[in-house]
Amino acid sequence: xLWAIVSDIAADLLCAGRGEVGRLAIGFVGSAMxxxxxxxxxxxxxxxxxxxxxxxxxxxxxQIQALHHKQVDIGIVRSAIIESGLSTECxxxxxxxxxxxxxxxxxAQVKVSLxxxxxxxxxxxxxxxGPIFYEQIINICQQAKFRRKVAQxxxxxxxxxxxxxxxxxIALVPASLQNFHRSGVTYRPLxxxxxxxxxxxxxxxxxxxxxxxxxxxxxxxxxxxxxxxDDT
Numbered sequence: 001x002l003w004a005i006v007s008d009i010a011a012d013l014l015c016a017g018r019g020e021v022g023r024l025a026i027g028f029v030g031s032a033m034x035x036x037x038x039x040x041x042x043x044x045x046x047x048x049x050x051x052x053x054x055x056x057x058x059x060x061x062x063q064i065q066a067l068h069h070k071q072v073d074i075g076i077v078r079s080a081i082i083e084s085g086l087s088t089e090c091x092x093x094x095x096x097x098x099x100x101x102x103x104x105x106x107x108a109q110v111k112v113s114l115x116x117x118x119x120x121x122x123x124x125x126x127x128x129x130g131p132i133f134y135e136q137i138i139n140i141c142q143q144a145k146f147r148r149k150v151a152q153x154x155x156x157x158x159x160x161x162x163x164x165x166x167x168x169x170i171a172l173v174p175a176s177l178q179n180f181h182r183s184g185v186t187y188r189p190l191x192x193x194x195x196x197x198x199x200x201x202x203x204x205x206x207x208x209x210x211x212x213x214x215x216x217x218x219x220x221x222x223x224x225x226x227x228x229x230d231d232t
Contacts, residue, residue: 022211025054027063027072029130031157032199035176036092037076040219047218051211059129059155067204073212075202078174079132085205089216091223092199096140097178098188099161100170107186114144114192121151121169123160133197137172140194161185174199 028037041053056072063075064083080088098112106112122141127134141148151169154160158180160171165184174197178187201219203212 022050022209023052023054024074024211024215025056025072026074026076026215027056027058027066028076029060029063029078029157029199030057031078031174031177032076034179035094035174035199036219036223040222043222044215044218048211048214051214060133061129061131063202067202070204073203073207073209074215077200077202078130078197080198080200081132081202086202087205088200088202089220090198090200091219092176093196094175094199095196096136096172096190096194097175098170098190099164099173099177100186100188101164101167102184102186103167104170104186106170107188109188111191112188114140114190114194115146117141117170118144118146120149122148123152123154123163123169123171124148124150125157125160126153126155129155136195136197140172144192 041055044051045053056066058066058072058075060075060077060079060081063072063077064081064086066072067075067086068083076091077088080090098106098117100106100112106116122137124137125134138148152163154163157173157177160173161177161180161182163169164171165182167184201216203216
């Protein structure tokens with residue numbers, strides 16, 4: 001009996017060392033659910049069923065604070081954050097597309113020029129919640145030689161799309177948001193080349209938890225496979 005108990009403890013320690021048991025708190029931006037995150041979670045649950053996952057939908061800035069305060073172990077953020085003590089790695093680069101009401105005259109176009117947006121009202125993500133993504137939108141408008149007019153700010157991408165459906169304004173959003181089907185909304189690519197927006201894994205540099213390392217490794221492999229599949 002004693003030998004069986006010792007064997008069980010040794011097996012548990014071995015599993016823990018490989019990241020096969022434990023608890024993992026993951027923060028994520030809402031838009032991640034329309035792209036790589038569901039696949040990553042599905043594969044991770046299949047390979048590590050004994051790891052308890054706790055998911056928290058948070059903005060990029062909220063995730064930075066949560067990582068520093070050890071409230072989450074891994075973040076999935078919308079920009080390459082530069083923060084002391086944190087590391088990031090890109091898992092997805094995607095283009096921006098235009099979300100506009102289905103009844104909008106520009107919805108008849110196959111592609112929309114940025115210049116056509118000069119007089120439009122924009123729905124924007126708040127600067128304090130995601131300053132890098134916010135600045136990216138502002139810079140795109142400036143490069144097209146107009147200053148954006150803000151109709152409304154919204155924290156969640158789903159809310160932004162809902163406001164577009166309500167004809168409050170238009171929005172530039174990551175292309176993966178096209179997977180969020182909402183009646184009354186049309187998505188159109190832009191004529192001009194614009195900087196892509198990224199989705200990044202973020203974690204504490206000094207955290208050597210096997211569970212965290214296992215998730216990071218699996219996430220990287222999963223997104224590499226998805227990228228290779230899309231290229232074929």
